[in-house]
Each structure stands twice: as C-alpha cells, then as structure tokens.
Amino acid sequence: MEKYKAWLLLVLCNLFWAGNYVFGKYVVADVTPLWITFSRWLMALVALLPIAHFFEKPDWRQAAKAWLPLLSMGILGVIGYNLLLYSALVYTSATNAALMNALNPGVIVLFSVFLLRERISGFQAGGFVISLIGVLVILTKGHLAQILQTRFNFGDLLMIAAVVVWTVYSIIGKRLSGVPPITATAVSTLWATVAMAPFALAHPVAASHISRLAVIGILYMVIFPSIGSFVFWNVAVRMIGVSEAGIFLNLIPVFTALLGLLLGEPISWAQIVGGLLVFVGVYLTTGMLERKIAANTGAKSKLNAGGE
Template sequence: MSKYRAWLLLVATNLFWAGNYVFGKYVIADITPLWTTFSRWLLALLFLFPIAYFLEKPNWKTVKKAWLSLVSMGLLGVIGYNMFLYSALEYTSSTNAALVSAINPAVIVLFSVFLLREKISRIQTSGIVLSLIGTFVIITQGNLGQLFQREYNKGDILMLAAVVIWTLYSIVGRRLTTVPPITATAVSALFATIIIAPFALAQGINVTEIGPLAVTGILYMAIFPSVFSFVFWNMSVRAIGISQAGIFLNLIPVFTALISGILGEQITATQVLGGSLVFMGVYLTTGMLDHKFAVLFANHN
C-alpha cells in the first residue's frame, strides 16, 4: 500500500471515530458501557468475517498460530479501549475526553520509540507539537490556560487509561504481520465478543428503555467505527508505522467539531484555527514536505 493511500484511509478512520464520540454520549444514556461494547462488536462481526473472507482469503492455519496475539488485540482494542471510553463518557464530557485523548499520538510515539525502536526526525517532532497545540486550541476554545487550571475527574482518568490501552493494541497489531489486517480485526473481535458475552448476559438489559437514537448510534458504531475504522487503522499502521499513523488521531477533535456544526452547533474561529494547526501538524509529521526542504530544515537546527 502506498503512503498516500494510507493517509487517505487514516483520514476516513478518524472521521468515523469522531462520530463514535458523538453517538457514544447519547448511546450510554440508554445502554451500559458493557452492553454498548458487546452489541456494537457482535453486529460488526456480521460484516467483518465476510469482508475478510472475500478480500483476503486468509490461511486459517496461520491465523490459528497467531491466536495469542489476536486474543491480546481483542482484550486491548475491542474490550479494554471501548469499555474505558464509554465509562469515561459517563463521568466526563466529550470535550474533556477529547482533551485527554489528544495525548494519544505522543504516547504512541513514546512507546514505539522505546519498544519498537522507531525513529522520528526533528521536523516530525515539530509536527507532533504543532498538531497537539491545534487540538488543545479546539478543545479549550482558544483558552490554553485551562490545561493548567482544571482538575481532572474520574472520567478523565478512565480516558487516560483508554489512551494507554489503545497504544498497546496498536503495538501488538504492528508486530502481527502473519495475519491480514481485516482478518486480524475480525478474529480479535470474535475472541473479545466471546469473552465479554457471559458478563453482558449476567448484567442483563431492558430493551424497552432503549430509544431510537441509541439504536441508530449502535448501528453506526457497528459499521463505521468498528468495521471500517479498525480495518483502515490496522492496514495503515502496517504500511507507514505507528508514529506516523498516530498523529492522525489529532483529527478526531477537528471532525467532531465539523459533525457538531452539521448538527446545528456553530463553528467558532478558534475551532477553525485549531483545525488548521492540526492539519499543518499532520502535514509535517507524515513527511509530505519535499525531502530536500526537510534536510535543509534539519541542518539549520
């Protein structure tokens, strides 16, 4: 896969994940985080396995040998991340959750440098910093002082745990090269669904309390953030590495603002400014600059 295709897939990935933040806040009002996670991925499996079968035609003997990594991906990316994310949204606002998740690219880079020995240039480091500033401009509405004046609640701590879990999931996915990405997503989701099923059944659910908005949200999350985003993410991580893929996570607050605008909320000047900084940061970090200019920049620093 070319890096340009990987970039395009990552933009779509984070657009769908932004919708997950928007719908997630509404869904957990009617459905517990446990059942939200379980029902979302149970429905997603109906799409993932046919897609994997027809597009990748996996070697199931090879898949079987990688069972430990696939179980780990299911525990981390499917159960762990989603449970912490939806639990966080019970205690904190979407804005606060976005604030904490903004450190995700930095955490991914930190882990990948120490665990995978990936290297990043000075100009890529500048891009990371710039995109983080842009994200903070968006989620603080231009008042960066809020970053140092606020107190973090239980939801913020849960979101921080989600960030670490997602980083570990990405590292496992990066190292799993024997199983095609769509198949890896499908099988890891199957393991996760089997593991979480007894807990969901024991908790129970009252379907009469589930409104139409929650149903719509579950269907959206089962198709777009679950199927397309996870498949696109795993494909892109393998193609360009975790460090470059991780910077695209800063697009989530940008797309969240755009979705909110479509739903009737006003887009502010600070959101436009922050979004521009994020895109500039992605531009630098992914190495889209001409190589000669990048070398010149490095030599003068």
C-alpha cells in the same frame, strides 16, 4: 484517479469514526458501556469474518497460532479502548474525546521508543511536547497557570487512559506478522466478544428504557465505524500507504466538532487552540515534516547534479 479514490475513502472512513463519538454520547445515556461494546462488536463480527475471508484470503492456521497476541489485541483494542471511550462520553463532550484521541499517533511514537527501541529525532520529541501542551490546554480549559489547582474532567482523564490502551494495542499489532489487518481485527474481535459474553449476560443492558435513538446509534456503530471505516481504511492504505493515510486521521476531531455544532454542542476557544497544538505536534512527531524536507532536499540535490 486511484489516489483521489483513496482520499475519498479516507474522508468517509474518518467521518464514520467521528460519528462514533457523537452517537456514542447519546447511546451511553441509555445503554451501559459494556453492552454498547459487546453488542456493537458481536454484530460487526458477523460481517468482519466473511469480509476478511474473501477480501484477504488469510491462512487461518497462522491466525490460530497467533492466538496470544490476537487475544491481547482483543482485550486492549476491542474491550479496553471501547469501554474507556464510552465511559468517558458519560462525563465529557464528544469533541473533547476526539481531541484527546488525536494525541494517539504521537503517543505511539513515544511508546515505540521505549518498547521497541526505535529512535526519534529532535523534531519528533518537540512535536510530542507541543501535543502534550495542546492536551493540557484542553484539560485546563485554557488556564495552564492553574494546572496544579485544576480539577480535571474525569471523562478527559478516561480518554487519556484510552489513548494509552490503544497505543499498546497498536504496538502489539505492529509486531504481529503473518496475519492480515482485517483478519487480525476479526479474530481479535472474536476473542473479545467471547471474553465479554459472561459479563454482558450477567449485567443488564440498560438502567431502564432504551430509546429509538440508542438503537439507531448502535446500528450506526456496527455498520459504519466497525465495518465501513475499517474496510475503507485498509483499502486506502493499500492504495497510497500508511504514512499518507495517517494524515487523514486529523479529520476525526474536525468532523466530530462539526457534527457536534450541528447538534447544538458549542466549541470553546481552548478546544480550538488545544486542538491546533495537538495537530501541529502530531505532524512533527510522526515525521511528516522531516520527510517532506528530506524529499525537497533530495529533489534539489538531483536538480543541481543534473545542472552540473
């Protein structure tokens, strides 16, 4: 029963994150990326700090000692990633942005090899190549032969930059010890909002009128992706582990595409083919297939040993 509860939390968690792309596309038409990021995380911070305090009961002195990595995480994960994401949505579709973001697990594995000296297998290397081909299919709209002549969508390129920024953020978080995940998010968000405040106050919220839809969109971003998704994710990870939970991240582009369809955004064959290649590549790069093969081999060996 606990596993099914974790699965439900993960489905909701990724549905909320998908909504961030869809709502972001509408909000960015009225509000600048800087003010979307600043207002979203400032309001989320009001809830994240008490949630971290009562849910994780952290040692706040330890969090204070880790100010440098948490500051770096705030600049990269809260400011950098979100500014790139919302800027990308000015130029590209929510579906394309979500498909590009699906490359994240594979890029994290690749960067871990170079920065953390982790080893990868042939399966994982091949998976990264397949994911990369999938991204190129999306970038070139299916015309791979014209890759050198194609002028890429600026928004898609910004999303690739966002993936790289999130990867570095994730690696810093991976190496951070002694600070629980929700607490790390709350403190890094605190640092980020303090850093953004002077820039946000020096620039206008929007070019002109802020629509009711934009206000609803920002409130959605605060309540669901910023607070709900992160809490649900951490609860689910505690129940079933990060490897199994990670599989559910592939639902983000699926939900984004479905929500986009409901709102009248078409899906091209290049997005479908490219997205499938990205998913297959991520499946291989994260080692899921190898673990499954190893588990099956181990089970057969035990069965044979028992028969003898």
